[in-house]
Structures are given as C-alpha cells and as structure tokens.
Amino acid sequence: xxxxxxxxxxxxxxxxxxxxxxxxxxxxxxxxxxxxxxxxxxxxxxxxxxxxxxxxxxxxxxxxxxxxxxxxxxxxxxxxxxxxxxxxxxxxxxxxxxxxxxxxxxxxxxxxxxxxxxxxxxxxxxxxxxxxxxxxxxxxxxxxxxxxxxxxxxxxxxxxxxxxxxxxxxxxxxxxxxxxxxxxxxxxxxxxxxxxxxxxxxxxxxxxxxxxxxxxxxxxxxxxxxxxxxxxxxx
Numbered sequence: 554x555x556x557x558x559x560x561x562x563x564x565x566x567x568x569x570x571x572x573x574x575x576x577x578x579x580x581x582x583x584x585x586x587x588x589x590x591x592x593x594x595x596x597x598x599x600x601x602x603x604x605x606x607x608x609x610x611x612x613x614x615x616x617x618x619x620x621x622x623x624x625x626x627x628x629x630x631x632x633x634x635x636x637x638x639x640x641x642x643x644x645x646x647x648x649x650x651x652x653x654x655x656x657x658x659x660x661x662x663x664x665x666x667x668x669x670x671x672x673x674x675x676x677x678x679x680x681x682x683x684x685x686x687x688x689x690x691x692x693x694x695x696x697x698x699x700x701x702x703x704x705x706x707x708x709x710x711x712x713x714x715x716x717x718x719x720x721x722x723x724x725x726x727x728x729x730x731x732x733x734x735x736x737x738x739x740x741x742x743x744x745x746x747x748x749x750x751x752x753x754x755x756x757x758x759x760x761x762x763x764x765x766x767x768x769x770x771x772x773x774x775x776x777x778x779x780x781x782x783x784x785x786x787x788x
Contacts, residue, residue: 595735603715615669751785
C-alpha cells in the first residue's frame with residue numbers, strides 16, 4: 554500500500570468516525586428530548602342521590618309458650634306490612650324472612666336473667682326505588698312501637714343500605730372532566746418550566762368509587778374518579 558492510499562484511508566476513517574459521533578450525538582439529544590415528560594392526575598367528583606334503598610326492619614319477641622311466640626311474630630309482621638302498604642310501599646317491595654327462634658333451655662350457656670324460654674327475631678325488608686318515601690316512613694315507625702312491637706336497635710349486622718345505580722350514565726362526562734383537569738395541571742407545569750406540552754405518552758383511568766357523602770347522610774352519594782396521564786414535554 555503506497556503513501557497516497559494510506560492517506561486516503563486515514564482521512565476516510567477520520568471522516569467516518571466524525572460522522573458516527575455526530576449521529577450518536579443527535580440520537581442522545583433526541584432520546585433526552587423524548588424522555589422528558591410530566592405525570593399529572595385529574596379528579597372528577599359528583600354528588601348524587603341514592604336511587605335504591607334496602608331497609609331491613611327487625612323486631613324481637615319473647616315467650617315461654619312457643620305457639621304464643623309464633624302468633625306474636627305473625628301479628629307484628631302483619632302490622633308492619635299493613636303500615637308499609639298504607640304508606641305507599643307496594644307488595645312487591647316487601648319481603649319477609651323466616652323467624653330465628655332461640656330456645657334458652659337448649660343452650661349450654663343461657664341467659665339466666667331472662668324470664669322467657671323462647672326468643673325470636675324477625676325481619677321485614679323493604680327494597681325500593683322510592684328513597685324519599687322510605688325515609689319519611691322510617692321516622693314514623695314509633696307508632697308501631699307504641700302498639701307493642703319491639704324493634705331491634707342494633708343494625709350493625711343488617712344496616713339500611715342506600716345504592717346509586719346510575720354510574721354508567723355519569724362515566725363519559727366524568728372521564729372527560731378528569732382528563733381536562735389533568736391537562737390543565739400539565740399545561741401549568743409546562744408553562745412554569747418554559748416547556749411545551751406534547752402528546753399523551755400514556756394514561757390510566759382509576760376505579761370509580763361511590764361512597765356516602767358523610768355519616769349523617771348515607772342517602773347522598775359522592776361519585777369519584779381520578780385519571781393519571783403522562784405527557785411529553787419539549788422546549
């Protein structure tokens with residue numbers, strides 16, 4: 554190989570390495586530019602009234618005579634049913650369970666302070682979309698108490714439930730609102746950092762949650778969703 558060929562090869566090698574360095578440099582710049590992003594969250598909330606109520610009406614009775622106990626249960630159940638029907642609840646909205654009877658003498662550990670051998674618990678359940686009507690009826694149940702029905706005060710195992718079933722109608726608007734709120738936050742961040750907001754890199758929609766607005770108003774529901782979105786940033 555003569556000196557001229559060696560010179561040409563050397564120059565070509567230098568030019569090739571320089572071009573490769575330029576390409577790699579541009580690739581790094583592009584990578585860093587693409588990698589710049591911001592992740593934001595957007596919230597959407599609604600307060601809505603419950604549209605279904607499930608109301609278990611529980612009462613207790615006691616007697617030393619089993620037949621008398623069942624007659625008391627039937628009488629009390631009939632009074633509750635009649636009261637509900639007269640108040641505007643339909644027959645289809647009322648269900649009754651079989652009474653739970655406890656025989657104190659058949660238990661190893663009984664309550665010796667009770668003078669009655671048999672005790673019973675019965676539940677009459679209202680499942681209705683007439684939430685406002687049911688709530689008004691609840692306040693008048695003391696009238697039945699005055700007629701001898703002993704209502705159970707402990708509703709821990711069978712509390713009144715309020716349900717909202719219209720979530721699907723709210724979803725599109727709430728998702729749009731959460732996405733818009735997230736973009737507003739991202740635009741503010743981009744402006745403060747002297748950047749421009751680019752396209753969405755990725756997005757995830759959180760689970761919709763429905764909960765009572767507060768403990769005193771379980772019939773008013775708060776619907777909530779959070780969207781998490783990552784945007785590209787550029788100078």
